[in-house]
Amino acid sequence: MSEQILLVSQLLQQTCVFLVIAWLLSKTPLFTPLMQVTIRLPHKLTCYVAFSAFCILGTYLGLKVGESIANIRAIGAVLGGLLGGPSVGLAVGLTGGLHRYSLGGPTDLACMISTIAEGLLGGLIHRALIRRGRVDLLFQPLLVGVVALAAEILQMLIILAVTRPYATAFAVVDSVALPMLTANSIGAAMFMRLLLDRRAMLEKYSNAFSAHALRIAARTEGLLRAGFNEANSLKVARIIYEETGVGAVAITDRDKLLAFTGTGADHHLPGTLIASPHTLEAIRDNRVVHADGNEVAYTCSIHPECRLGSTLVIPLQDADDQVIGTIKLYEPKGRLFARLNRTLGEGIARLLSRQILTGRIDAQRALLAQSEIKLLHAQVNPHFLFNALNTINAVIRLDPDRARGLVQHLSTFFRKNLKRPEETVTLADEIDHVNAYLQIELARFGERLKVDIDLPYIYAQVRLPAFSLQPLVENAIKHGTAHLLGTGHIRLFAEPGKQADTLLVHVEDNAGLFTARQASDGMGMGLVDKRLKARFGPGFGLLVASETERYTRITLTLPLSEETAHASPAG
């Protein structure tokens, strides 16, 4: 009996060696597919190779007892089956079994058969649990231990059944049963424990990493979008400094330091030209440069007493992968970069690059919008000018005084056109513009055009972007009433909106040709809508109501300022 206990303890020692090897291997990527239930073929293959190796290792780490071996082969076979399914279990069992068979001895055949049976047992339990939807149980060390125990009992029975003479079989089982049952169950359970720990650690790691990255992303959101300059860069650098806990953070453009925060901020001053060979290299070669202070030496290029001992320089890139600057993470002497910082650093660089890019697109878009308006202005349109001149030309002959008046209106119209498009103006101002325009058109169309303007004086000071109203009135004539055989009627009127503190200004014609009009071209109406929404928010802008051949009504929704909103319309 004492001999048996000795054997148990010896085999447990061997199991420890086995587990140490497993622990070392768990640090390698080889283990990643083993940490979950494997479904895809490459994973199954890795699973097979790894557990076959453990199976064979289990044989070699066994103890010679007489002519047989007290071994821990079952750990590999059972785990292979449990994690890989019946096919992997069978394959692992077969590999481990054939290997055992090649070593010979009285129990070689029985051992081979039993190893295959063990692998298969693991596989069948895998399948049964998957079918019941209890994948979680597969990772329970206790269950794994119980399965290994069952597998070993199965092995003992097979040895007794297969090995002849029976006396030899009995002698073998008698001496190895206890140590093998113990060592294999405990070993298999601990192997699973090890896998679980490894998985938990990885998850914790990546959780912490994602949390960091997400916090940085959230806090820096939109900062560089507003412009890649010193002020914004400093804000971003501070956030990254706080979130990552590195020694210092710097942001540069291609030539100079834009922002620096952390250790050494006293001599790393924004505006300094880039002197660091690492930064220059990162910009020149468009790649990450890591001067860790060990393999790649790092000394501050500005101050000999600088306490910074290592740096990671990551290029910031624009849409064409051209370098537009760098972000630098520093650690003081005596502290080493964790690998985490490098990946995170690259992530941050990507994030900032994206922001800078978006900022540039925004700026371009704004520019485009402005030039659109300029274009619209330039087009104010030669046809109108021709018509105006022809009209005035005719009126000079008939009524020189009236002609003088028209020239005044034309002059007013063009003076109002000189307003800058980004200005806001008062409604009264816009009406002056519209009126100058309408006076010319009224003369031109004579009896064919009637205009009613009804805007309560109280709204005169309501502000709106310049050029919001005149284009709408021009459209109503050019694409509306000008196409009528009968009299065209333009109405311009205002009323309080349903929403509190809003004002509706309507431009209505009696042509009702809106659909045809829309198809012809943009008319600048879209632009008016966009500009109102950009200035006042989504609740404002243009609305169109139209009934074919009856009317088209364009409605401007504008915000009312406090004092205008509460004054009485009668005033």
Place this chain on the structure above:
Amino acid sequence: MQALLVDDEPLARAELRALLAAHPDVTIAAEAGNAIEGMQLINRLNPDVIFLDIQMPKITGIELVSMFDPEHMPRIVFVTAFDEHAIRAFDAHAFDYLLKPVEPERLARTLARLRRAQSSAVPDYRPLIELQPLQQLPCHGHNRIVLLPLADVESVTARLSGIYLVDTSGNEHFTELTLKTLEERTPLLRCHRQHLVNPQAIAEIRLVDGGGAELLTRHGRCVPVSRRFLKPLKDALGV
């Protein structure tokens, strides 16, 4: 020289009227404020020359040209401020035109040309007509004007009282357009001395005794086909 002014802007007409006053041999027979009035006046007055604006509501000056009876084509002087497209066509075919504001010298030259050309043939305006083919036909109701899309016309009937378009609902619309104009300027086909038919509307051709035939339209109405037009009609339809 009898002249007709067609322009939708009263001041433009007034200006031209004033300029023409300097030429005593030109009398202004009438003025029209749009193309439809213009067509009525042209049919009624048969003027020697028409001063025709291009940009007008509903029917442009160019479209109006395609509505003239090809057998009584008047002489036209186009008047425009800025229609590049049309001006290119005028230049290409040496049609008379004036740019607004009209220069008195240029008007004098144009009138001189017209006087010389009085006896010669009227220019061929077909290139212009091709620029803007007829899509809608003006019809005069009691006190309104309907522009009937060509696709809605089923057939055309000539009576003593005038030309009538029959639409797909069977309603008749009086029009100033002549059968000849409709036959030449639209896809409508002549099937009888007094009838045109829209080939898109034909459902059936029934032959009748005496060599003639009868068309049944998609909306169940009959249009007579005379013996003389049966063959050309069948050829045109490819049957």
